Amino acid sequence: MSGESWKEIPIGGVIEKAGNSKEYKTGSWRSNRPIHVPDKCIHCMICWIVCPDCAVKAKDGNFSHFDYDYCKGCGNCAARCPKDAIVMKTELEAQKEDEK
Amino acid sequence: MSAKRTPRALTGDDAVGEAMRQINPDVVPAYPITPQTEIMHHFAKYVANGEVDTELICVESEHSAMSAAVGASCAGARVMTATAANGLALMWEIVYIAASTRLPIVMNVVNRALSGPINIHCDHSDSMGCRDSGWIQIYSETAQEAYEHTMMAMRIAENHDVLLPVMVCQDGFITSHSVERVDVFEDEDIKKWVGEFVPKYTLLNTDNPHTVGPLDLYDYYFEHKRQQMDAMEKAKGVIKQVFSEFEKFSGKPFDFIESYRLDDADTAIVALSSSCGTIKDVVDDLREKGQKVGLLKIRVFRPFMPEMITTALKSCKGVAILDRSASFGGFGGPIFTEVRSAFHEWKEKPHIINYIYGLGGREFTIKHAHQVFNELEEVKKGNLGIKVRSLGSRE
Numbered sequence: 001m002s003g004e005s006w007k008e009i010p011i012g013g014v015i016e017k018a019g020n021s022k023e024y025k026t027g028s029w030r031s032n033r034p035i036h037v038p039d040k041c042i043h044c045m046i047c048w049i050v051c052p053d054c055a056v057k058a059k060d061g062n063f064s065h066f067d068y069d070y071c072k073g074c075g076n077c078a079a080r081c082p083k084d085a086i087v088m089k090t091e092l093e094a095q096k097e098d099e100k
Numbered sequence: 101m102s103a104k105r106t107p108r109a110l111t112g113d114d115a116v117g118e119a120m121r122q123i124n125p126d127v128v129p130a131y132p133i134t135p136q137t138e139i140m141h142h143f144a145k146y147v148a149n150g151e152v153d154t155e156l157i158c159v160e161s162e163h164s165a166m167s168a169a170v171g172a173s174c175a176g177a178r179v180m181t182a183t184a185a186n187g188l189a190l191m192w193e194i195v196y197i198a199a200s201t202r203l204p205i206v207m208n209v210v211n212r213a214l215s216g217p218i219n220i221h222c223d224h225s226d227s228m229g230c231r232d233s234g235w236i237q238i239y240s241e242t243a244q245e246a247y248e249h250t251m252m253a254m255r256i257a258e259n260h261d262v263l264l265p266v267m268v269c270q271d272g273f274i275t276s277h278s279v280e281r282v283d284v285f286e287d288e289d290i291k292k293w294v295g296e297f298v299p300k301y302t303l304l305n306t307d308n309p310h311t312v313g314p315l316d317l318y319d320y321y322f323e324h325k326r327q328q329m330d331a332m333e334k335a336k337g338v339i340k341q342v343f344s345e346f347e348k349f350s351g352k353p354f355d356f357i358e359s360y361r362l363d364d365a366d367t368a369i370v371a372l373s374s375s376c377g378t379i380k381d382v383v384d385d386l387r388e389k390g391q392k393v394g395l396l397k398i399r400v401f402r403p404f405m406p407e408m409i410t411t412a413l414k415s416c417k418g419v420a421i422l423d424r425s426a427s428f429g430g431f432g433g434p435i436f437t438e439v440r441s442a443f444h445e446w447k448e449k450p451h452i453i454n455y456i457y458g459l460g461g462r463e464f465t466i467k468h469a470h471q472v473f474n475e476l477e478e479v480k481k482g483n484l485g486i487k488v489r490s491l492g493s494r495e
Contacts, residue, residue, distance in 0.1 A: 006323035006330070011263065012202035013324050014301055015311035 026053065030073035033094040034066055040085035047077035047086060102351030103293075105283040112243040112275035115282045116182065116208045116268075117142030119250035121152055122290040125206075126177035126297075129157040129168035135187040135220070137210045137276055143182075162187040166194035173203035174312050176302025178258070181205065184272060185212035188226045198265045199234030200328060201313055204257030204297075205265040207235075208250060211373065211424075212272035213460040221461020222272040224372065225425040228434050234328050236266040236335055237402040239372040243280045245399075246270040248350065251285075254294050255342045261334045263300060271374040273461065285350070293349055332403045339400060356405045358397040359412045361387060365394030367476035368413055368450075370439055371422040372398050375457075375464050382469035393473050398435065406442035416450040418480025420472045422491070424458045432456075432488040451479050457491035468492055 010016050034047075043063050048056040055071035057064045078086040089097075110118065116139045120128070128147075130140045147156040155172075159165050165181055173179045183191060188209060198205050209227050213219040227237060238253060240246035246268060253266040270276055285293075301310060316324060336356075343354040358376075361383050362368060369379050376397040386393045396412050413419055421440070423433020431437060436454035443449040455472060458464045468491055478485070 003319060004323070006326035009320065009323055009327075011300075011324070011327050011331075012200065012312065013314055013316045013320070015314055016308070018309040018311075 025069045027055075027067075027069045027071050030068070030071060031091050032073040032075060032088045033068070033091055034071065034073070034075065034077050034086045035089055035094065036063065036066065037085045037087060040083045042083055042085070044082065046080050046082065050076045050080050052076065103285050103289045103349050105285050105350075107281050107283050109279050110243055110247075110282040110284075111138070111277050111279050112240075112246050112270045113138035113210070113277065114142060115243040115247040115284075116250055116270070117146070118282075118284055119247045120180055120182075120208075121146045122285070122287050123178075123180065123251070123254055123294050124152045124291070125154055125180040127155045127157065127169070127172035127179045128181055129159055129165045129172065129179075130181055131160070131162045131165045131183070131187060132158045135162075135183070135185045135212065137182065137184050137272075139182040139208055139210070139276075162190040163194060166191040166198060169205050169207075170194055170198050170201060170203060173198070173205050174201065174301075174303050176299035176304055178254075178297040179203070179205045180207065182208040182210070184210040185220065185226045186215055188230065189214055192230065195230055195233045195235065197313070200324065202263040202300075202328075202331070203265055204263055206250065206253045206257055207265065207267050208246070209267050209269045210272045210276045211269050219460040220272070222274050222374075223424045223459045223461065224269075225459075227267055227269050228423075228425040230267075231402055231434060234264060234332075235402065236262075236264055236332075236339075236400070238266065238268050238400050239398065240268065240270040240275065241373055241376045241397065243270070243275055243278075244282050246275065247282055247284070248346070248352070248354075249399075251290060251294060252339075252342050252346050252354070255345075256335065256339055258297050259338045259342075260298075260300055262331055262338050264328070264331050264335060269373065274374045289349075293346075336403050336405070339403075354399070356398075356400040356408055357412055358395075358399060360395040360397065362394035362396060362412055363415065364392055365416055366392040367418040367420075367473060367480055368394040368396055368416045369420050369422060369469065369472055370396045370398065370409075370413070370435065372401065372424070372435070375422060375424070375469075378464060378466055379469045382466050382473065385466075386470075386473060391473070393476075401435070404438055404442075406438070409439055410442050410446060410449075413450060416480075418476040419450045419452045420476055420479070421452060421454050422472070423454060423456050426456050426459065436488070451482055451484055453479050453484060453486075454488045455491040456488065459493075462492050464492065
């Protein structure tokens with residue numbers, strides 16, 4: 001496990017800087033990954049509304065991309081998409097496709 | 101020159117209430133009914149009379165008492181509380197959180213049995229159960245010691261190399277409700293000795309806001325535990341320092357252990373708290389008859405001092421460890437397992453047996469101490485017999 005030694009970190013779990021939760025990349029918890037299907041998307045932005053982690057990114061009022069640093073893979077977006085424009089794949093499957 | 105003191109007739113509870121009054125902590129959260137002891141009864145009176153500036157928070161349970169103590173300590177307050185027995189048990193979850201959040205809370209524990217069956221009398225099962233919670237534990241033989249330990253505990257806890265909570269223990273009823281002579285220092289001297297608390301972090305510091313008690317998973321939790329182990333190691337040096345400063349202040353020597361007539365002892369008893377007074381009487385009696393016996397009193401059980409303890413017992417051929425708490429299904433009580441393990445590397449070591457005694461307030465008298473020293477005569481020859489024995493139960 002990489003990271004700082006016990007000698008370097010503040011005691012008692014104190015976090016000395018404010019506003020640092022963005023440094024915690026909760027995307028590492030994900031076991032299922034939402035994949036956007038642009039051909040089917042009507043940019044209704046329901047995914048943007050239901051995402052509990054603000055991991056659906058919009059640009060000019062349209063769907064832009066998923067922020068996989070913070071997406072925990074809960075699948076809310078895919079479940080609520082009226083056009084099946086978001087499909088859930090397992091991380092293993094998605095990573096294999098990334099490698100191709 | 102040592103500080104002025106005035107002799108008074110006080111119970112252990114009175115003595116600690118007096119210590120708290122003199123320390124004048126910022127916040128004291130407490131649950132105001134049983135299993136709380138008279139410590140809080142006295143202290144509440146001082147608050148009501150305006151003799152202290154303390155914010156006394158009467159909460160709805162002991163779990164809330166420790167929770168409020170944690171909150172106040174995070175805010176940077178000097179915090180004290182007191183509890184006993186099942187009260188401590190109900191605090192359990194937060195007792196660990198206080199230690200791991202590194203909050204220098206001082207808590208007086210009046211050692212009493214854990215129910216059930218329902219019992220309110222002395223044994224050490226309450227504080228022994230949380231010996232691994234990360235709190236420093238100091239055990240008091242007398243009301244005088246409970247008073248003095250409380251003063252020292254404040255300084256130990258708040259030292260920035262330590263920042264750990266401290267439990268000051270005294271025996272329920274035997275010490276807490278019995279009147280003894282207690283020499284009380286002057287208010288001004290104690291105020292100076294205890295000094296101002298300088299918190300390392302305070303939630304009220306709005307210029308540098310910080311977070312306490314965050315989620316701490318497999319990536320950092322272990323490192324925080326490692327720091328707690330280190331703080332306990334550092335506490336050994338700090339406790340030594342505070343003992344020596346208190347000696348300068350009071351003229352009275354203190355150490356992690358007290359060796360009583362151990363120098364050339366053949367057999368010895370190891371014990372905590374009030375029983376030590378009884379054993380000292382028996383040691384004197386047997387010494388007069390020419391028997392080489394002694395007592396090792398453990399004052400500081402956490403951090404544990406293995407080398408100091410084994411060295412003190414080095415002349416002994418037979419040692420009896422007295423545990424006032426049972427570890428059901430374990431190999432003896434907690435003091436036994438640790439002292440015995442401390443001897444592991446020694447080539448020439450004493451034969452060591454364990455007595456579980458005094459549970460639920462069962463009396464421990466000179467008769468029992470005599471019995472132990474008698475039985476040690478066989479044990480020291482290597483005839484151990486039953487290694488974990490029961491002392492004072494009807495067989």
